[in-house]
Amino acid sequence: MNKTIGIFNQLALIFFVFGFGGAHAQPIIDKQIQYIIPFPAGGESDIVARIQADIAIKKYNQPMIVINRSGAGGAMVWSQLNTYPADGTNIIGVNIPHTILQPLQEGIQYKTADINAIYYYHFTPDALMVSADSPYKTFQDFVAAAKKNPGKLTLAGSAQFSANHMATERFNKLAGIKVEYVPFKGTGDLVSSLIGMHVSGAMGYLPLAIQQKGKVRTLAIATEKRHPALPDVPTFKELGLNWVDGAYRGVAMPKSTPLALQEKMSDFIGKLNADPEAKKRLEDMGFVVVDIPVNKIPAFMKEKTPLAMEDAKNA
Numbered sequence: 001m002n003k004t005i006g007i008f009n010q011l012a013l014i015f016f017v018f019g020f021g022g023a024h025a026q027p028i029i030d031k032q033i034q035y036i037i038p039f040p041a042g043g044e045s046d047i048v049a050r051i052q053a054d055i056a057i058k059k060y061n062q063p064m065i066v067i068n069r070s071g072a073g074g075a076m077v078w079s080q081l082n083t084y085p086a087d088g089t090n091i092i093g094v095n096i097p098h099t100i101l102q103p104l105q106e107g108i109q110y111k112t113a114d115i116n117a118i119y120y121y122h123f124t125p126d127a128l129m130v131s132a133d134s135p136y137k138t139f140q141d142f143v144a145a146a147k148k149n150p151g152k153l154t155l156a157g158s159a160q161f162s163a164n165h166m167a168t169e170r171f172n173k174l175a176g177i178k179v180e181y182v183p184f185k186g187t188g189d190l191v192s193s194l195i196g197m198h199v200s201g202a203m204g205y206l207p208l209a210i211q212q213k214g215k216v217r218t219l220a221i222a223t224e225k226r227h228p229a230l231p232d233v234p235t236f237k238e239l240g241l242n243w244v245d246g247a248y249r250g251v252a253m254p255k256s257t258p259l260a261l262q263e264k265m266s267d268f269i270g271k272l273n274a275d276p277e278a279k280k281r282l283e284d285m286g287f288v289v290v291d292i293p294v295n296k297i298p299a300f301m302k303e304k305t306p307l308a309m310e311d312a313k314n315a
Contacts (some may be wrong), residue, residue, distance in 0.1 A: 131215075
């Protein structure tokens, strides 16, 4: 009897490892996927891409390598997006409102219509931060100082015509103040300047506020309700500003990629995004998970484009 049970247990183990495991380890393509992030390592886009790549190999046996190619606030890579091989091996990180507003600048070598997004997976809420050593202890302190000294206070952010830039202009408009926006190339330089008080504060994102907790003081966040990781930080809505927004992130593929491959990749990124492990890791860090597959992107862009353009009028 014991021998029979032992054999049964061994067979069950073999089935679990090879049968059940194999059913959940099907790669989307038989080649390594290059996941190109147009920002430096360590920023929000990079962090999420590496979580996705980790889930891809662990649960789907799909090799995925993250490659950072930063330059011009993302514009360098986005201008080259449609030159990459269209064989399904290349996906490129994209951000909104960046890809809506950057083309408004002189010298930008791409148009919004060139960005062939196939999935948007989260947004990062705006967050107003100051150094932990800053004299501004509250949102009210910062606004009062800005009103007393128009144009003298500065807020750091990542790139021109980015979500950080537009959030700063929205802050100016809603709070009735005038602070100057200071663009940085990446999150690392921004954080150093913020902590070192080379700027009055920063208009960044909630994940950065959580990551740098203790080194920075977060004065307000652009969410519907307070975040569990920062329970003492009020929302802009609590403070009287009708503001729930941030940067949306997703992936694009070259336009010439066959539609079937685009849909297949959109479905795959959706699976990575819905994975319980990935979702928990992202939400704990302050990312708000969304599900916008390729077939819903035209309507999504139709909704977001006029909002971004309205913010740009004040820039």
